[in-house]
Amino acid sequence: VGLVTALLVADVVAGTLLANPAQEVPAPLDAEAGLDGIAALAGLDYAPELFREQFVQGEGRYDALLGWRMEDTAGEYLNIVEGERVTRTTTAPREPRVVWFFGGSTMYGFGQRDEHTIPSELVALAEGEGIALDAHNFGAQAYVNWQGVSRFADLLTDRPAPDLAVFYDGYNDLSLQFVDGPVRQPSHALARVHRERLVASSATDGSTTAGDIRRWWADHSATVNLWHRVSDRFGGDGAELRLTEAEPSLVPDAVDPDAVTGAAVDLLRRGRDLASGVAGAYGVEVQFWFQPTIYTKEPVPGEVEVLERVAVRTPDWVPVTQAVRDRLPADVVDLADVLDDHPDPLFWDAVHTNETGARLIAEAAWPALRSALAGQAQP
Amino acid sequence: VTPEVDRGATAVWPLPPVDEAVPSGPTVASVLLRAAPALVLALLLGWWLEPWVGVAIVVAAAVLTLVSLLSPTAARGIDRAFAAVSHGVGRGLSAVVLTVVFVVMFVPVGLVRRVLRKDLLATGAAASGTTWLTRWGWRDRRLPERSYASERDLLGGRRAGRLLWGVGLVVALVAVDASVGTVLVDPPAASTPPPVAEGSGEAAAIPALAGLDYVPQLFAEQFAAESGQYDALLGWRLEDSDGEYLNIVGEERVSATSAAATDDPVVVWFFGGSAMYGFGQRDEHTIPSELVALAEADGVALEAHNFGTPAYVNWQGLSLFNQLLTEREAPDLAVFYDGYNDLSMQLVDGPVTEPSHVLARVQEQQLTAPAATVDRTSVQDIGGWWADHSGVTNLYRRVRDRFEDDGPEVQLTEAEASAVPADVDVDATADATADLLARGRELTAAVGEAYGVDVQFWFQPTLYTKGPVEGEGQLPGRAANRTPAWIPTIAALRAGFPAEVVDLADALDGYPDPLFWDTVHTNETGARLVAEAAWPALLADLTEMT
Numbered sequence: 072v073g074l075v076t077a078l079l080v081a082d083v084v085a086g087t088l089l090a091n092p093a094q095e096v097p098a099p100l101d102a103e104a105g106l107d108g109i110a111a112l113a114g115l116d117y118a119p120e121l122f123r124e125q126f127v128q129g130e131g132r133y134d135a136l137l138g139w140r141m142e143d144t145a146g147e148y149l150n151i152v153e154g155e156r157v158t159r160t161t162t163a164p165r166e167p168r169v170v171w172f173f174g175g176s177t178m179y180g181f182g183q184r185d186e187h188t189i190p191s192e193l194v195a196l197a198e199g200e201g202i203a204l205d206a207h208n209f210g211a212q213a214y215v216n217w218q219g220v221s222r223f224a225d226l227l228t229d230r231p232a233p234d235l236a237v238f239y240d241g242y243n244d245l246s247l248q249f250v251d252g253p254v255r256q257p258s259h260a261l262a263r264v265h266r267e268r269l270v271a272s273s274a275t276d277g278s279t280t281a282g283d284i285r286r287w288w289a290d291h292s293a294t295v296n297l298w299h300r301v302s303d304r305f306g307g308d309g310a311e312l313r314l315t316e317a318e319p320s321l322v323p324d325a326v327d328p329d330a331v332t333g334a335a336v337d338l339l340r341r342g343r344d345l346a347s348g349v350a351g352a353y354g355v356e357v358q359f360w361f362q363p364t365i366y367t368k369e370p371v372p373g374e375v376e377v378l379e380r381v382a383v384r385t386p387d388w389v390p391v392t393q394a395v396r397d398r399l400p401a402d403v404v405d406l407a408d409v410l411d412d413h414p415d416p417l418f419w420d421a422v423h424t425n426e427t428g429a430r431l432i433a434e435a436a437w438p439a440l441r442s443a444l445a446g447q448a449q450p
Numbered sequence: 451v452t453p454e455v456d457r458g459a460t461a462v463w464p465l466p467p468v469d470e471a472v473p474s475g476p477t478v479a480s481v482l483l484r485a486a487p488a489l490v491l492a493l494l495l496g497w498w499l500e501p502w503v504g505v506a507i508v509v510a511a512a513v514l515t516l517v518s519l520l521s522p523t524a525a526r527g528i529d530r531a532f533a534a535v536s537h538g539v540g541r542g543l544s545a546v547v548l549t550v551v552f553v554v555m556f557v558p559v560g561l562v563r564r565v566l567r568k569d570l571l572a573t574g575a576a577a578s579g580t581t582w583l584t585r586w587g588w589r590d591r592r593l594p595e596r597s598y599a600s601e602r603d604l605l606g607g608r609r610a611g612r613l614l615w616g617v618g619l620v621v622a623l624v625a626v627d628a629s630v631g632t633v634l635v636d637p638p639a640a641s642t643p644p645p646v647a648e649g650s651g652e653a654a655a656i657p658a659l660a661g662l663d664y665v666p667q668l669f670a671e672q673f674a675a676e677s678g679q680y681d682a683l684l685g686w687r688l689e690d691s692d693g694e695y696l697n698i699v700g701e702e703r704v705s706a707t708s709a710a711a712t713d714d715p716v717v718v719w720f721f722g723g724s725a726m727y728g729f730g731q732r733d734e735h736t737i738p739s740e741l742v743a744l745a746e747a748d749g750v751a752l753e754a755h756n757f758g759t760p761a762y763v764n765w766q767g768l769s770l771f772n773q774l775l776t777e778r779e780a781p782d783l784a785v786f787y788d789g790y791n792d793l794s795m796q797l798v799d800g801p802v803t804e805p806s807h808v809l810a811r812v813q814e815q816q817l818t819a820p821a822a823t824v825d826r827t828s829v830q831d832i833g834g835w836w837a838d839h840s841g842v843t844n845l846y847r848r849v850r851d852r853f854e855d856d857g858p859e860v861q862l863t864e865a866e867a868s869a870v871p872a873d874v875d876v877d878a879t880a881d882a883t884a885d886l887l888a889r890g891r892e893l894t895a896a897v898g899e900a901y902g903v904d905v906q907f908w909f910q911p912t913l914y915t916k917g918p919v920e921g922e923g924q925l926p927g928r929a930a931n932r933t934p935a936w937i938p939t940i941a942a943l944r945a946g947f948p949a950e951v952v953d954l955a956d957a958l959d960g961y962p963d964p965l966f967w968d969t970v971h972t973n974e975t976g977a978r979l980v981a982e983a984a985w986p987a988l989l990a991d992l993t994e995m996t
Contacts, residue, residue, distance in 0.1 A: 072617075072618035072621050072622055073613070073614030073615055073616070073617040073618025073619070073621065074614050074618070076617050076618065076621045077613075077614060077617055133810075133813075133814040133817060133818060134804070134806075135685060135805075135806040135807045135809075135810035135813065135814075136683060136684070136685065136765065136766070136769060136805050136806065136807065137683065138682060138683065217683065218683070221683065221769065221772075224772070224893055224897075225804070225805060227893065227896070228889035228890075228892050228893050229889065256681070256773070257682075257683050257773055258681075258682040258683065259682045259683065261682075262680075262682035265680075265682065265817055266680045266682075268816060268817055269680065269813060269816055269817065270680075283831060283835070284831075284832055284835060287831070287832065340776075341773075341776035341777065342776075344776045345772050345775070345776050345897075347900075348775070348897060348900030348901055349772075349893070349896055349897055349900060351900050352895075352896030352897065352899045352900045353896060
């Protein structure tokens with residue numbers, strides 16, 4: 072027993088002392104190298120700095136009832152003040168019409184500078200017609216529709232109500248359904264990751280198990296470490312990787328398109344229902360916009376490669392998106408086709424566009440927005 | 451006379467080791483040998499029977515050991531007495547054990563040997579022609595180099611051997627200790643009293659629950675269903691449960707059904723925390739169930755839906771209300787019964803200025819903790835594992851707990867996150883609570899208006915608003931979120947309530963018997979009294995509707 076113990080102690084001491092050298096944590100995105108191969112961003116000198124600022128910002132901060140919310144940040148191209156992405160200020164000389172914008176990262180403007188997000192482009196378009204638009208961009212990374220509606224309700228109890236609120240959704244709602252669905256109750260894209268972390272954390276809060284001790288020994292053992300190194304040399308799969316958050320984005324093989332479509336349609340309907348109800352009580356007009364993605368637009372050269380990089384990859388995107396669109400009621404502004412036929416690459420992933428894409432979407436949406444604003448009494 | 455030492459001689463013939471001297475009194479080894487069995491016996495009896503028995507044996511062993519050390523005569527007498535007892539017990543045990551061994555082992559082995567015709571003792575290691583075995587290590591042993599000299603280290607490895615023996619002994623003792631601690635676990639949970647809320651002590655010992663025969667089963671069911679299921683946007687929600695006294699169907703606590711004859715009952719949804727859910731009350735005696743009974747007595751058919759959820763604050767109830775309205779047919783009226791959890795969240799984590807819930811800080815820490823710290827086991831973890839499995843540590847804790855007034859030490863739980871900081875700002879806490887409740891009421895009213903649902907907001911009574919009677923006085927001291935700020939904060943909050951809030955905080959005042967079994971949960975009588983106090987406001991609204 073003594074001999075074995077002494078050997079184990081020596082093994083652990085050696086393993087601890089001869090630990091792997093500290094590894095430098097890679098930057099969130101190797102912007103220079105990562106962006107060069109993307110046609111939609113080619114030649115944009117601001118892109119590396121913009122993407123660095125975006126990835127530093129990340130998903131924002133924890134929120135108990137929304138999942139997360141945007142955190143204030145100050146950058147050269149990306150600024151968030153009091154939880155909203157900074158938007159172009161109108162120079163039109165009239166009392167501005169206040170519009171709140173909700174949605175995921177596409178409304179937030181992932182890949183666009185502050186002055187070129189969809190809300191900013193709408194301010195410019197309105198300005199061109201002499202309409203003063205005071206746009207507030209509450210788009211948040213990865214938000215699904217229900218998160219936007221919940222945020223809308225929060226804000227109504229905290230700030231003066233706007234004249235109009237716009238909800239721009241579709242991709243994240245479908246992505247949630249593909250990865251975790253069918254999801255029938257309001258949820259968000261990180262629900263499964265959060266639940267697993269909370270469960271795992273609760274489990275580790277308890278007593279240490281024999282398995283924990285074995286893992287501790289394996290982590291500190293020189294022998295195990297040596298064996299791992301040798302097996303890595305002979306194994307073809309490279310070093311063992313631990314589970315990351317990217318893995319939960321994988322779409323299961325057995326997706327039921329009908330069930331996913333039904334669940335997405337129902338949750339979007341419920342979100343519109345609640346948003347309309349709350350907005351009505353506060354005297355706010357609402358609009359719901361269904362967003363374009365690379366699955367609604369035929370990819371042009373320079374965009375085809377993008378499809379191979381997406382994490383949420385499934386052949387069901389096209390038919391399910393179409394099925395959801397077929398079931399959208401008349402009050403939804405379907406913008407899914409607005410980027411069709413544009414000859415140049417616009418998408419730098421499956422859903423995010425460059426600034427040209429944001430401008431085109433704004434141009435397509437502007438008539439509906441103008442119409443809604445015109446229908447209201449001018450203050 | 452000090453013997454002279456011939457330095458020249460000692461260079462050749464070293465002095466004999468000190469331990470070769472003949473001991474003149476009781477040695478440490480003999481004392482340890484005498485004490486060790488007593489300690490083992492104390493450990494076992496203290497564990498199985500009663501810690502005091504173990505302590506008594508330890509004390510007796512210590513006294514006898516001390517007497518032995520002080521008086522060789524007494525030591526001899528004690529040894530003789532122990533030897534006699536040991537001899538008798540040993541013979542008896544030997545007879546029993548050897549009989550068992552003979553019957554269980556030797557007889558079957560012998561039968562097998564006869565059947566197989568094989569000598570199990572033939573090892574095959576002996577040299578041919580003899581059954582003698584060569585002694586291990588004999589060939590490697592070198593002969594003494596010097597005559598008449600002490601060569602105790604001739605084997606070379608003896609010092610290392612002592613170290614290994616020492617390490618092995620320590621490890622073996624630790625292993626035995628952990629094995630004893632693991633094998634001799636606490637009595638099975640079935641025989642323990644039902645679990646109750648953190649800090650509230652044993653349910654049966656709480657006057658408000660004393661003599662209620664359903665309490666153990668009810669509390670067992672409550673704690674099984676308490677945590678519910680994870681919900682990404684609400685924090686958690688109820689999970690269906692099927693019990694004798696507690697049933698949750700379709701994610702709502704089962705309520706009494708009205709016997710008033712009508713095809714069109716008034717549908718009321720109830721929201722709130724565990725007090726509305728009915729923590730401590732059977733399905734038929736929660737506040738909604740009591741209201742059904744009261745309505746029935748007045749000829750009103752009330753269809754109650756109890757969506758109260760443990761630990762919910764007002765905004766969670768409102769968020770659930772929003773979800774349900776897009777999923778089910780809207781009710782006629784919705785009641786929100788809040789106060790305690792909203793204040794507790796503010797006192798513990800506040801001032802909280804944005805909608806949140808009571809586990810927000812805990813969950814944020816769990817979600818934002820680096821993955822490495824979740825996976826890695828630390829030396830402290832191993833120390834904790836050993837302490838949890840050690841017989842000696844467990845006995846020590848048991849004995850210590852007997853001497854201390856506080857209950858048994860519990861491991862770190864989420865309840866510790868309920869501790870209130872010492873420097874609570876009463877005004878800031880009251881303001882933040884008032885602001886969030888006002889925002890919740892405003893949004894609820896707006897949503898209710900949009901869906902054609904009347905809403906009522908009830909502010910709940912707690913032990914802090916009622917003041918404890920005999921049998922309740924010890925409860926505030928047991929609360930995890932105890933602070934003297936409760937009373938002034940509640941008073942400041944209530945002072946600013948608008949007329950639309952039905953303030954039930956005084957509904958239990960003046961009742962002579964204990965109602966609370968912790969600072970916010972009442973027994974069934976308390977639920978009935980709250981329902982009776984709230985019924986007029988509910989009836990007025992229902993009358994207005996009809």
